[in-house]
Amino acid sequence: MMGRLSGLAAAWVVARRDFTAILFSRSFFFFLLGPLFPIVIAVLAGSLGSRVDASQERLLLGVAMGTGEVRKLEQARNQLAPALDDELPRLVVIGRLADGERHDPAQTLASRKANVAAILTGSLAAPVLTGPDGLIEAWQGPVAMLAAQARSGQPIAYPAVALEPVARSNATDRKGRFATAQGAQTLLFLLTMMLAGMVLSNLVEEKGNKIIEVLAAAVPMDAVFLGKLFAMLGVSLVGIATWAAIGGLLWLGGGISPERFPDPAVGWPLLIGLGVIYFAMAYLLLGSVFLTIGSMATTVREVQTLSMPVTMAQLMVFFFASFAMTQPGSAVEIAAVLVPFSSPFAMLARAAQEPALMPHVLAIGWQALWVLLLVRGGARLFRSRVMKSGPAGKVKRSGRRFSRRL
Known part of the structure; x- marks a missing residue:
């Protein structure tokens, strides 16, 4: 041709x-x-990241209130824990204040004497949360719930919720x-x-x-x-x-x-x-x-x-x-x-x-x-x-x- x-x-x-x-x-x-090399790197990075997350300590909330209010907060935390443990901050008592005694949370956080992320002061009727901006905004609702439960003093009986699964829904x-x-x-x-x-x-x-x-x-x-x-x-x-x-x-x-x-x-x-x-x-x-x-x-x-x-x-x-x-x-x-x-x-x-x-x-x-x-x-x-x-x-x-x- x-x-x-x-x-x-x-x-x-x-x-x-x-x-x-x-x-x-x-x-x-x-x-x-x-593709084997990026997959191996991704698996190793994911494993390392999960270990780092597991090794990190959970953030703690310091409490500096009167002796009676501290006790009520601890009881409220124990009462709410079965249903809301992951959403509620863990409490650490850094001060049991007498009547008229005041605590400076900003000074405590700046001195790093207490290993806490934020500090709760004031009273159960008017709690004050001091700490980093984003963290205290996230803890505002849980702390209000704890304070309300502590003021009521009555344990909450959570009803058992019956589950009826379906195959799927539109959403x-x-x-x-x-x-x-x-x-x-x-x-x-x-x-x-x-x-x-x-x-x-x-x-x-x-x-x-x-x-x-x-x-x-x-x-x-x-x-x-x-x-x-x-x-x-x-x-x-x-x-x-x-x-x-x-x-x-x-x-x-x-x-x-x-x-x-x-x-x-x-x-x-x-x-x-x-x-x-x-x-x-x-x-x-x-x-x-x-x-x-x-x-x-x-x-x-x-x-x-x-x-x-x-x-x-x-x-x-x-x-x-x-x-x-x-x-x-x-x-x-x-x-x-x-x-x-x-x-x-x-x-x-x-x-x-x-x-x-x-x-x-x-x-x-x-x-x-x-x-x-x-x-x-x-x-x-x-x-x-x-x-x-x-x-x-x-x-x-x-x-x-x-x-x-x-």
Whole structure:
């Protein structure tokens, strides 16, 4: 065959070439190990944080009142403890005052002689709470309850509350679906941010050894870009499938019941399917832009320099989609759906909250249209800005030889 390959055939050849080259390389094994390190760090950080929280002492409330009032407060604390122990501060007596005697709580707190966070003075009828602003505001209600119970002097008999559980309620369904939408959106963002960045350096090596010139002469540049995008998408999907299989085995081994997780509006099977589709759309949309930006770079150092603004742009898209998720049906959500880069995130969140399916068909078609436009625009920019040097006859002859080998 002396002519150039058709667009789809050329894209398939380029995608197959890149996919097999990456999948059977040694670096792909280390690529699969990539998420292991942040997971290990997160587990260690969570374990360390729980131990630090457990080792911290509970804040204490010092009491400096008359002897009789101190005794009544302690009795009230013991009476309320069975029902409200976690909400009530623990009391430490730092002064039993005689009639007419005064205590300076500010001086005691400043001297650090007593290991208390705040001090309660005054009387049961007019208690005074001294301490840090945020803490005394949080303790204002519990202290008022203690003082009222101490003044009454009568123990409170709490009735036994009968529990009648139901499967679900409308409010819990909305809350659970919102949590599912938030989790799905966050997972989609993390996967896209972690995997789409690889496209930035995809063309640097081939530009250096002149392979891209041979490809450009042999096949349409649009097909080269499209083939490379789908090759990287295929590699990413293989990685995600591997991680999902390992995670599923660990999940089953841990005995975690699926009933503990709230059901999305469209159901779990359809949500997972839409998640895969929207990941592919988000990857292709961002990847087409990253491939264009990376094709303009000449060295790996330039690609590393571009990584920071690219990451910031991804974060802005995620924050926009996350805010739109909290405003269902508003102009903000419609804008997030229409903007192509935030559309996959906004629509995946909507799938968890709304059962309608037709909007997803329209959104996927809209996103696919933008993928084609971005790929064609990136290919034209690459041809006009980068592919300007070299004898045309030499490049064409190299392209014909490459076509015959294909």
